[in-house]
Amino acid sequence: MGRTTDFRYNTGATKVPWAAVGENYNVNDLMEIVKFLMQGEGPEYEEAIKNVKAQIEKLDAVSTPPGKLSLAYQVEKAETASNEYLGTDSSTFVTNATAGFEIAYKYANLKPGDEVIVPAITFVATMAYPLSIGAKLVFADVDPVTINMDPKDVAKKITPKTKMIVPVHIGGYPVDMDPIMELARKNNILVLEDAAHAFGAMYKGKKIGTIGDFAAFSFHEVKNITSFGEGGIATTTVPGFKDHMKRARFVGMDSEHKIKDWLYDVAAIPGKEEPFVAVNYSTTEIQGLGLSLQIARNEQIIEERRNAAAYLNSRLAGNPALVCQDLGNDDIKPTFHLYLLQIVPEIAGGDVQVFKKKLQDKGVTNIPHFGPLYRFRVTEQMGYNADEIAKTCPVCEEVFYKRFTHLPLYGLTKEQLDYMADAILETIEEMQAGK
Numbered sequence: 001m002g003r004t005t006d007f008r009y010n011t012g013a014t015k016v017p018w019a020a021v022g023e024n025y026n027v028n029d030l031m032e033i034v035k036f037l038m039q040g041e042g043p044e045y046e047e048a049i050k051n052v053k054a055q056i057e058k059l060d061a062v063s064t065p066p067g068k069l070s071l072a073y074q075v076e077k078a079e080t081a082s083n084e085y086l087g088t089d090s091s092t093f094v095t096n097a098t099a100g101f102e103i104a105y106k107y108a109n110l111k112p113g114d115e116v117i118v119p120a121i122t123f124v125a126t127m128a129y130p131l132s133i134g135a136k137l138v139f140a141d142v143d144p145v146t147i148n149m150d151p152k153d154v155a156k157k158i159t160p161k162t163k164m165i166v167p168v169h170i171g172g173y174p175v176d177m178d179p180i181m182e183l184a185r186k187n188n189i190l191v192l193e194d195a196a197h198a199f200g201a202m203y204k205g206k207k208i209g210t211i212g213d214f215a216a217f218s219f220h221e222v223k224n225i226t227s228f229g230e231g232g233i234a235t236t237t238v239p240g241f242k243d244h245m246k247r248a249r250f251v252g253m254d255s256e257h258k259i260k261d262w263l264y265d266v267a268a269i270p271g272k273e274e275p276f277v278a279v280n281y282s283t284t285e286i287q288g289l290g291l292s293l294q295i296a297r298n299e300q301i302i303e304e305r306r307n308a309a310a311y312l313n314s315r316l317a318g319n320p321a322l323v324c325q326d327l328g329n330d331d332i333k334p335t336f337h338l339y340l341l342q343i344v345p346e347i348a349g350g351d352v353q354v355f356k357k358k359l360q361d362k363g364v365t366n367i368p369h370f371g372p373l374y375r376f377r378v379t380e381q382m383g384y385n386a387d388e389i390a391k392t393c394p395v396c397e398e399v400f401y402k403r404f405t406h407l408p409l410y411g412l413t414k415e416q417l418d419y420m421a422d423a424i425l426e427t428i429e430e431m432q433a434g435k
């Protein structure tokens with residue numbers, strides 16, 4: 001049984017299928033996937049594996065291999081699920097959020113010297129593309145409570161060369177988007193939402209990722225939901241561009257138009273000012289299947305995370321040395337990807353560096369993962385002066401070095417949450433006692 005035809009090799013029913021050029025899975029490969037995803041050891045496990053193998057061999061005798069392994073029905077299904085969930089019609093499943101960002105940056109026709117405003121605190125992926133092509137990164141200072149980009153500082157840093165603003169919904173807590181969009185519209189600037197942590201977050205009744213001109217979500221293995229380790233959904237609100245998103249994902253291929261003696265055509269993608277050339281960010285059917293399954297569970301996952309955050313807050317509230325995760329309100333609904341905990345150094349008797357070390361010693365993981373990007377060697381190597389930039393981002397310096405840490409939340413038992421809360425409270429007591 002051959003695979004069904006691919007859109008590229010759309011040659012109809014054949015005696016010798018085009019799929020004869022490729023390989024598919026066999027039973028042994030599938031067994032390795034089962035063993036990878038369901039690891040174990042011991043005689044009971046070995047026995048179960050033997051039984052599964054026998055069943056898969058039976059299946060092999062009566063089944064048909066998938067017609068496609070890349071970019072087909074499962075990818076489309078995941079995109080439909082994402083569209084329904086977000087209330088958009090532009091979801092495009094790409095290799096990761098960073099690839100989704102690239103589509104937006106390329107649409108903006110970003111060139112060396114063009115300015116892009118990013119928050120001072122985020123993950124390096126936010127700025128990877130502009131940095132790589134020699135665009136100029138301008139770091140916006142952050143809000144002291146949410147540690148998200150501060151729109152007031154963005155306003156100060158806009159120049160005639162600013163082409164993009166990139167709000168990052170850190171930890172899944174929505175950026176204050178209204179003033180950002182207002183600034184952008186007034187100054188003809190594109191907005192790319194880094195929604196890596198924010199699939200399902202809401203801002204004033206709208207899903208995050210449907211407000212800016214572009215957005216990308218991450219389904220990397222450490223996010224709230226994953227598509228087997230890697231993946232991203234890119235979205236756009238730019239009128240007319242959604243029809244180009246799929247071609248922007250896959251080398252600009254246009255199978256509706258064929259050139260002479262060929263099966264397809266390839267065309268540049270229309271950008272804001274001029275066309276650009278697409279590369280390849282395609283995803284697999286297995287990833288598509290994984291994403292659909294997890295999108296269906298996303299609301300429940302957010303709810304569990306929210307409950308864990310609320311419980312931690314109930315344990316920590318009232319301690320004047322601590323500022324707990326903001327749980328949101330009718331307008332702001334976070335995804336609780338991370339629990340943002342801040343300390344008040346003046347009351348805690350020390351800064352967050354001492355606090356983090358003590359928590360670590362008590363076995364509580366806390367995550368110094370998101371910090372001032374201008375401190376990386378790569379930014380210095382690309383000609384940025386960290387100390388000069390730091391002077392323009394005083395809140396970032398203060399909160400990163402003195403005040404905040406992120407805690408993991410998900411799948412913890414009540415005992416683990418209590419252990420974490422006890423460790424936090426004990427740590428504060430120790431610091432206050434000068435221990």
Ligand SMILES: Cc1ncc(COP(=O)(O)O)c(C=O)c1O
Pocket residue numbers: 095096097098099122123125126168170194196197217218219220231232
């Ligand atoms: C804030 C932020 N932006 C972007 C990314 C990149 O996402 P991906 O790994 O899907 O490219 C991450 C991933 O960890 C992130 O934390």
